Amino acid sequence: MQISWMHICLLKYRKSLFLVFSIIFLSGNTIAQDQAIADSLEKIYSSNYKLQNNLKLLKELSENSIAPYKKLKFSNELLKAAKEKDSSTYIYSGYLQKGNALASRGDFSEALESYFKAGSVARNEKELGLIKVTLGDVYSLTRNHDRSIKYYNEAIAIFRGTNDSLTLGSVIFNAGDGYLKNNQIDKAILYLNESEQIFKNINFDLGLAYCAGTLGLAYAKMGRNKEAEINIGQAIQTLEREGDYSPICEFLNGMSDIYTEKNEDSTAIEFASLSRDLAKTYGFKNEIREANLRLSQIYEKTGNTPEAYKFYKEYITYKDSVLNVSTAQNIAGLRADYEVAQKQAEVDLLSEQRKNQQLVVISIGVASFLICLLAFGLYRRNRFIKRTSAIIEKEKNRSELLLLNILPEETARELKKNGKVRAKKFESVTVLFADFKRFTLIAEKLPPERLIKTIDYYFSQFDKIMEKYDIEKIKTIGDSYMAASGLPFPTQDHAYRILMAAFEMTQFVKETKENSLYDDANFDVRIGLNSGPVVAGVVGTKKFAYDIWGDTVNIAARMESHSDIGRINISENTYELVKDKFECEYRGEVEVKNGRILKMYYANIAKENEEKIAG
Numbered sequence: 001m002q003i004s005w006m007h008i009c010l011l012k013y014r015k016s017l018f019l020v021f022s023i024i025f026l027s028g029n030t031i032a033q034d035q036a037i038a039d040s041l042e043k044i045y046s047s048n049y050k051l052q053n054n055l056k057l058l059k060e061l062s063e064n065s066i067a068p069y070k071k072l073k074f075s076n077e078l079l080k081a082a083k084e085k086d087s088s089t090y091i092y093s094g095y096l097q098k099g100n101a102l103a104s105r106g107d108f109s110e111a112l113e114s115y116f117k118a119g120s121v122a123r124n125e126k127e128l129g130l131i132k133v134t135l136g137d138v139y140s141l142t143r144n145h146d147r148s149i150k151y152y153n154e155a156i157a158i159f160r161g162t163n164d165s166l167t168l169g170s171v172i173f174n175a176g177d178g179y180l181k182n183n184q185i186d187k188a189i190l191y192l193n194e195s196e197q198i199f200k201n202i203n204f205d206l207g208l209a210y211c212a213g214t215l216g217l218a219y220a221k222m223g224r225n226k227e228a229e230i231n232i233g234q235a236i237q238t239l240e241r242e243g244d245y246s247p248i249c250e251f252l253n254g255m256s257d258i259y260t261e262k263n264e265d266s267t268a269i270e271f272a273s274l275s276r277d278l279a280k281t282y283g284f285k286n287e288i289r290e291a292n293l294r295l296s297q298i299y300e301k302t303g304n305t306p307e308a309y310k311f312y313k314e315y316i317t318y319k320d321s322v323l324n325v326s327t328a329q330n331i332a333g334l335r336a337d338y339e340v341a342q343k344q345a346e347v348d349l350l351s352e353q354r355k356n357q358q359l360v361v362i363s364i365g366v367a368s369f370l371i372c373l374l375a376f377g378l379y380r381r382n383r384f385i386k387r388t389s390a391i392i393e394k395e396k397n398r399s400e401l402l403l404l405n406i407l408p409e410e411t412a413r414e415l416k417k418n419g420k421v422r423a424k425k426f427e428s429v430t431v432l433f434a435d436f437k438r439f440t441l442i443a444e445k446l447p448p449e450r451l452i453k454t455i456d457y458y459f460s461q462f463d464k465i466m467e468k469y470d471i472e473k474i475k476t477i478g479d480s481y482m483a484a485s486g487l488p489f490p491t492q493d494h495a496y497r498i499l500m501a502a503f504e505m506t507q508f509v510k511e512t513k514e515n516s517l518y519d520d521a522n523f524d525v526r527i528g529l530n531s532g533p534v535v536a537g538v539v540g541t542k543k544f545a546y547d548i549w550g551d552t553v554n555i556a557a558r559m560e561s562h563s564d565i566g567r568i569n570i571s572e573n574t575y576e577l578v579k580d581k582f583e584c585e586y587r588g589e590v591e592v593k594n595g596r597i598l599k600m601y602y603a604n605i606a607k608e609n610e611e612k613i614a615g
Helices: 005-013 035-047 050-051 055-064 070-086 086-104 107-120 126-142 145-159 163-182 185-202 204-222 225-242 246-261 263-282 285-300 305-323 327-406 409-418 440-443 448-468 495-513 553-560 572-578 607-614
Strands: 425-438 474-477 480-485 522-540 547-548 569-570 581-593 595-606
Touching: 035 055, 035 285, 050 425, 055 070, 055 086, 070 246, 086 107, 086 126, 107 126, 126 145, 126 163, 145 163, 145 480, 163 185, 163 204, 163 285, 185 204, 185 522, 204 225, 204 246, 246 263, 246 285, 263 285, 285 305, 425 495, 425 553, 448 474, 448 495, 480 495, 495 522, 495 595, 522 553, 522 572, 553 569, 553 572, 569 572, 572 581
Parallel strands: 522 569
Antiparallel strands: 425 480, 425 522, 474 480, 522 547, 569 595, 581 595
16 A cells, blocks of 8 residues: 555645545645535536636646546546646646546556656646656556656655655655565565654654554564564554555455464455455455455465355456456457367368268168158057157146246246247336355355255245245345346335345344254345346346346445345435335445445334234
């Protein structure tokens, strides 16, 4: 992690805000992001169109907006207006804030381009030093540590000539962090100790926490685990108090490394999982990637290959999005594979043609013999048809029942009639996701047969609950259960019915655990709901599967991942449909796809609904 210029601003303005790779320094003054200020400025901007090209207003909006999509919007408008008025001061600010917005959402290539453009119009050494720090930060996050250290040291040379101790200490810290990530541990400790002394002189507690935690990571690499634990523990306490969660994720990963070296794998998994959950809550892509890599490595070490593959797959997803891995090369590779496959198909076709020619010759030879057998065969055929007709009818009915068990009745009829199913869009359904908390840790202790029986015990009861409320079960993946209400036949009360089902699910799981109703049934469930449009259809040609797609499904999964044990987390969309029938408590916002922000609520069941469930 790095100490950004936002930390410096926070100290000077005594504010505590979430930081994104922000660097704010214009005309020799630092300005802290403040959402309250941003909101008031945005009201002024929206209410007076004459001010919408005001450079000063756009500059303050781009600096104070916390949401990346808003910061990007206002910085682009600032750039457009500044270029029209040929203002180099505001052009510099526009490129700087645009780079901050892009970096905060992980678009590092575009962020670098904006920072370089800002550097090209910098008016003095201090502004140029600021750009060098931002470039060092981005190269550090994309693991180009040699280039990162180069820019940090250039910035240090500039700021040693100023009286700004806070800035100098922060840049020296960033360089030390870069040396640590580049495995130059002695240099890292040297820089970190100098930074720590500067922060002590100016009483910068947050900077001291960064130094303590990063020194802890250095000690861990040297095998000095006791000192590492003490330093990292102190750092996490301070950072929690300050509400600065991004470095906590990295320090938790450091704790995971320490316990991995001690062969205390369960504890190492706990720390890495905490880091991953915290990073997902706040959308820290880089930290999500690192936590997934550690979990994959630990599970591989313990011989749990499925879990290792699961987390490594997620690590690769985030690695590609954060580090901009060479996608073009991958596409070229896929194209090459495709061309090879096409050539192989041509060879196979020619081979089949030769075989067919051989078969024709053989067929002519045996044709006379077959004709002799035909009369006898017809006689036997009549007897066979009579005996097998009953069997065929029985198996037909059995296959139809099996098909109805896999697909909704309407979909099954369409499949039998047309041989395929046309995808349909449903304008309003409610999607449910449920999974078991700490499933992996518990599952590791159970033999496979007992684990399958336990999961079947839970999911069979969930199926009965879905049938009770006329809800369509979609599928299960591992310990995850997915269902949808309002399809294949649209209904007005789909949200109410699936929420009632969700309450029954949580009640069943709770009673099973508390009353020990089933051996090994010691799980806790968490549930997420979201309402909106989906597309439904059948995939596959041999093993049919009815499935649904759309942003509504993704948001429902997001609601489940942000839920807690025994709770039902619903999106703002679902809340609007059920708020008159259920008591709901607001619990904050979450960023979903395309930068949208949705509110989340915990649903609580009313007494009259409790009686319905009990009945």
